[in-house]
Amino acid sequence: MDSRGQGDFARDSQGRPILDRYGRPVRARRQAAQRPTPPRRTSPPADSTRIFPAQPGPAAPRQQFPPAAPRQQFPPRPQNQPSPQAYQHPGHIGHVPQELPQVVNTQGPPQRPRRRLPRIRLRPRGCLGSLFTMFAVILVLVGAVTLWADSQLNRVDATPEARVSNTAGTNWLLVGSDSRQGLSEEDINRLGTGGDIGVGRTDTIMVLHLPRSGEPTLLSIPRDSYVNIPGWGMDKINAAFTVGGPELLAQTVEESTGLRVDHYAEIGMGGLANMVDAIGGVEMCPSEPIQDPLANLDIQAGCQEFDGATALGYVRTRATAMGDLDRVVRQREFFSALLSTATSPGTLLNPFRVIPMIGDAVGTFTVGEGDHVWHLGRLALAMRGGTQTETVPIATFADYDVGNVVIWDDYAAEELFSSLR
Structure with missing residues (x-):
């Protein structure tokens, strides 16, 4: 106090x-009430003799203490009332308000507020959100077009019954069919293909070997190669396609080369020409002029743009010095240039080219039962980085009962095939 x-x-x-x-x-601090100290009793003098007992006198009055001041009560502080330290004046330490409410805690010990975790927004904002949306739309469109294109492919059983053991890498059997089916009279006259002779011949037979690492190898097999056709004996290799279709042709190629065929792709004349026109043409650089009325071809030497009809005549003609051997070289050159143009950004990012290419060319492709359009895409992309080109080594030409045939150099051919296994 x-x-x-x-x-x-x-x-x-x-x-x-x-x-x-x-x-x-x-x-x-409250001070305890002080009680008065009673008077100390003193003993009588030694020489005095108490004769009478002490007479009780009047009692001393009891000391009275003022009543304790009542404890000052303050009303409870409202919930929104600040704590006492909020009343401190920063400039005057001794300043205190007239009345300070008493803090009464009726809710127990204070609880620590729970920390709210920030929300994770999956959708970006601003320009990033627009780009994300555009990218998602493009992915959906690409996926839809891919599935649609895969459904347009023609499929055939090209898996041989008797197969060679598995070999290294991945091997594609690529076939260019001589079929005129699906071509109108106008297309036949424009392309110079002649009448419809069915689906029984192949103008192009190639094996594309994709190693686990390194450059792919594109191997041309002359269609007049004299080989053994399982169940039919010795004949031209394209006769296997005539009598047994893709399955027998794949089996013949496997037994002749020792390479296991993993995928099969075939395209006809009309599909080849339409694909070239859809991508806006293919640039080729022939080393000599070629005139061939049978293939409807008349070109000069030097780099130039080929349309569909010119490209088809270029890969079909034999009107050069080496005949069929020159043709397989031109076929490899054209095939590489076609895939390079078809997979270039100028084609894939141009809807006016990529959509007609898919619509016109995909329907003319024939693939194996287990092959899909994304396998074809991987094939095309693998060849963009560079390709080694080879032709089965030739020993000589000969005339047999099946006509003029190509005889392989057995030793050199086996050495080439062994390097790809």
Whole structure:
């Protein structure tokens, strides 16, 4: 209690409440009521003799103490009332408001507020969100077009019944059919293909070997190669396609080369010409002029743009010095140039080229039962990085009962095939 004995707060000599370091008033300590000390009893003098007992006198009046001041009560602080330290004045330490509400905690110990985790927004905002949306739309469109194109492919059983053991890498058997089916009279006259002779011949037979690492190898097999056809004996290799279709042709190629055929792809004349026209033409650089009325071909030497009809005549003609051997070289050159143009950004990013190419060419492709359009895409992309080209080594030409045939150089051919196994 302060020196003046007023209130429950300690006060200084000027009557101002004393504050602690947090700015709160310091309560005064209650002092216990002091009881009066009774008078000490003294013994009588030694020489005195008590004759009569002490007469009781009047009782001393009991000391009266003032009543304790009542404890000052403060109303409970409202919920939105700030704590006492909020009343501290930053410029005057001794300043205290007239009334300080008493803090009464009726809710128990304070609880630590739960920290809310930030929400993760999966959708970007601003320009990034627009790019994300555009990218998602493009992916959906590409997926839809891919599935549609895969459904347009023609499929045939090209898996031989008797197969060679598995070999390294992946091997594609690529066939260019001589078929005129599906061509109109106008197309026949424009392309110079002659009448419809069915689906029984092949103008192009190639094996594309994709190693696990390194450049692919595109191997041409002359269609007049004299080989053994399983179940039919010795004949031209394209006769296997005539009598047994893709399955027998794949089996003949496997037994002749020792390479296991993993995928099969075939395209007809009309599909080849339409594909070239759809991508806007293919640039080729023939080393000599070629005139061939049978193939409807008349070109000069030097680099030039081929349309569909010119490209088809270029890969079909034999009107050069080496005949069929020159043709397989031109077929490899054209096939590489076609895939390079078809997979270039100028074609794939141009809807006016890629959509007609898919619509006109995909329907003319024939693949194996287990092959899909994404396998064809991998084939095309693998050849963009460069391709080694080979032709089965030739020993001589000969005339047999089946006509003029090509005889392989057995030793050199086996050495080439062994390098690809």
